[in-house]
Each structure stands twice: as structure tokens, then as C-alpha cells.
Amino acid sequence: MSSTPDEMALLARARHVLVGGVNSPVRAMGAIGRDPLFIDRATGPHLWDTEGRQYIDYLGTWGPAILGHAPPQVISAVELALPRGTSFGAPTAREVIFAELVCELVPSIEQLRMTSSGSEAVMGAMRLARAATGREVIVKTTGGYHGALDGLLAEAGSGATTLGVPTSPGVPAGATAATRLVPYNDVAAAAEALDGAAAMIVEPVAGNMGVVPPADGYLAGLRAACDAAGALLIFDEVMTGFRVALGGAQGRWGVRPDLTCLGKVIGGGLPVGAFGGRREIMAELAPVGPAYQAGTLSGNPLATAAGLVTLRSLMADGVYEKLEENGASLEDAIVASGAPVRINRVGSMLTAFFTDAPVTDYASATRADTEAFGRWARALLDAGIYPPPSQFEAWFVSLAHGRREIEQTAEALARAA
Numbered sequence: 001m002s003s004t005p006d007e008m009a010l011l012a013r014a015r016h017v018l019v020g021g022v023n024s025p026v027r028a029m030g031a032i033g034r035d036p037l038f039i040d041r042a043t044g045p046h047l048w049d050t051e052g053r054q055y056i057d058y059l060g061t062w063g064p065a066i067l068g069h070a071p072p073q074v075i076s077a078v079e080l081a082l083p084r085g086t087s088f089g090a091p092t093a094r095e096v097i098f099a100e101l102v103c104e105l106v107p108s109i110e111q112l113r114m115t116s117s118g119s120e121a122v123m124g125a126m127r128l129a130r131a132a133t134g135r136e137v138i139v140k141t142t143g144g145y146h147g148a149l150d151g152l153l154a155e156a157g158s159g160a161t162t163l164g165v166p167t168s169p170g171v172p173a174g175a176t177a178a179t180r181l182v183p184y185n186d187v188a189a190a191a192e193a194l195d196g197a198a199a200m201i202v203e204p205v206a207g208n209m210g211v212v213p214p215a216d217g218y219l220a221g222l223r224a225a226c227d228a229a230g231a232l233l234i235f236d237e238v239m240t241g242f243r244v245a246l247g248g249a250q251g252r253w254g255v256r257p258d259l260t261c262l263g264k265v266i267g268g269g270l271p272v273g274a275f276g277g278r279r280e281i282m283a284e285l286a287p288v289g290p291a292y293q294a295g296t297l298s299g300n301p302l303a304t305a306a307g308l309v310t311l312r313s314l315m316a317d318g319v320y321e322k323l324e325e326n327g328a329s330l331e332d333a334i335v336a337s338g339a340p341v342r343i344n345r346v347g348s349m350l351t352a353f354f355t356d357a358p359v360t361d362y363a364s365a366t367r368a369d370t371e372a373f374g375r376w377a378r379a380l381l382d383a384g385i386y387p388p389p390s391q392f393e394a395w396f397v398s399l400a401h402g403r404r405e406i407e408q409t410a411e412a413l414a415r416a417a
């Protein structure tokens, strides 16, 4: 699919005033060797670009669109909230109701602090973990992404334990000096690295090296290793929260972290994040405790309106069974297309890796053939399917993807294979 003159003109304007024409790097679609598409609107399982082309969407705005796009109940909730004011910078009753619901549904959360993004939630959780333990080192997994914050932009390294080296210029070495890297799915490496550490932060299902499920016993092993080291366990459930189960990955695997970071789904498509955990740890946070964290738009009334109705929708009977079924149908369709991929799937999130070996960590994920993925993704776009524009991202299926969309996807996959 080649760009139309109008698309080329818009891209030129975008590149003049926005870096790379985008506001977040992967959107530029460089990883699949094409220019970005500008989106005009979205409803249910569909996206339309500015040229009126329709796509079945599996990006799901990188996770939040679990009900599909513009679900009527979310639109109504935001429409009701809108005329009452878009931001107060003061407490509201709705954020209390929202927090009560999150505390009820997420097993380990007794108290919450809301933010405006997942990155801010992680930043707050890290500061809190350091304040609560009086220690500095944070252990993270290679290939684990926790937002664009300095201290965790350290991914490079080999061997079981590597001292963090910044991945991005502009991150001072000092910012990652207290970050230790270990491979995902390796409890022994984590146990060793946790010596003297404040916390381990982990995506309980890795989603940012492509989807990589936790091996049997991995999450429970991390819990035990953190306990043995006197360190806190932080689950970054920005992606998995309310996605892989109503109680997130911790509900699905029955492992309770000390702190949990949330984002994406809990905002119903509006900008939101949150972190929470045990009451005595949260009590370290200002204004009760000394650890400072704040945000002008935190607990924003539109975001809590969208988030609240989204969470309530997810509490209906059969929702997670339906998401599982939709995820399985997409997986079956990809397998049936004959694409030479290995699929990792947890419920409604999956990645099709262009490799013939199992993908269990960052090293095995990065052996995938990114050129082949790029060709496939471009062909899928041509066929009206919108995949995540990188080999190392998750596909998200929503409740709005019905049998019809999956059948159309299967036909398009067959054409793209």
C-alpha cells in the first residue's frame, strides 16, 4: 500500500513539527519499514485512517481498548462527566469509588495512588520501595519495559547479573547505577541479584519483548527470593492488569506482590496510571509519610469516569472466558495461515515470533527474524489488519472482536502468509 499525496503531505507537516512525525517512537512504524498511518477514528474492533481505509485493529491502543474502541458505556460516562469540569486538582467522590473497586479486585492492593501514566506509576512505586526499605538497588529483567524513566532504561547486558548500563543517550550513568539486570524467567539469577536490593520489578507476563509467559513457578520463585532478601516484589501490571484476569497476573497466578503498577485498561483509553500495595508500605508516601509523589492531573475526573465504567464492564460474567476464546481464535487463525511463527499467548495478548525456537526470555525473543516480521506486518496492513508495528510488541484482542472479524482476519492472514 503506497501513501496517497494527501498522506505524504500530512506526514511532511508532521515531521516538520513533531519529532519523526510522532509522539511516541514505535508509532513511526520504522520497525516494519514503512511510514505511519494517521488514524481518523475508531469504533469497536475497527480503525479508519485519514484516507478512509478500514482495519481490524489488534493494537488496541497498546492495550487499553479491551472493550473495543469507543464503547458506548465509556462514551456516555465521559459525556456525563465532561460538563461538570475536566479537572479540579482536588479530591472527588469518584476517585474514591474507583480506588475502592481496584482494591476490591486486585488481590494485593490495599491502598492506591493514581497518576496520569504507567511510567509515572512505576516511578512512584520505585521511589516508595526505596523509601520503605532504605535501600537503593532495583532489580529488573532484560527486555522488561516499565516506561521511559531514566532509572529503568537499562536493558543491555549479558550473564546472570549485569550492572545497569543506560540504553539511551541522555540517561546519566548514575541513574542506572542502582539498577541490576537479570534474565526473565530465571529465579536463580534474580535471587543472586536481590542481595541488598530494595526491590525487584517485573512484568509478570512479559509484554515488551513480545509476549513471554512466566515459566511454571517463576513468579512464586521471585516472591520467595524477595522475601529471603528482605526486598519488595513489584509487579508492573500496566499491561497485564485487568487484561489477563480481573485480578491481573497476580490473580491468575496467585502470587501477591508488595506493590503493583497499573495503567492502560484502568483508564478506559484516557491517560491514567496507578500504583498500590500493602497499607504499611503505602503509608511511606506523602502526605502520610515522607516519600514525595504528586501530579496535577492525578485522579482526573474524566479518566476516572472512563476507568470506572471499564472496570465495571469487565466484572460481567463470562468476560474473561470470551477474551480467552477470542485470543485462541486469533492464535488458531495465525497458525492456520502457515506463517512460520512461534506463538506465545496469555488470554487476549499474544505475539507471533518469526523463529523456530521457544521464546522464554529476551535473548530468545531477539533471535526472531525482524525483517520477516516487517514484511508480514506490511502485508497485513495492505490486507486491512492492523498489527502492532514491531516484532517485540503484543497483539491485543478485545471483547468487540467477534466471529466475523476473526474470519476476516483469517482470510487476510492467508493472503499475507
Ligand SMILES: Cc1ncc(COP(=O)(O)O)c(C=O)c1O
Residues within 6 Å of the ligand: 062, 117, 118, 119, 120, 122, 145, 146, 147, 148, 203, 207, 208, 236, 237, 238, 239, 263, 264, 273
Ligand atoms: C509494562 C509496562 N509498564 C509501563 C509502561 C509505561 O506506561 P505509559 O506508556 O502509560 O507511561 C508500559 C507501556 O507500554 C508497559 O507496557
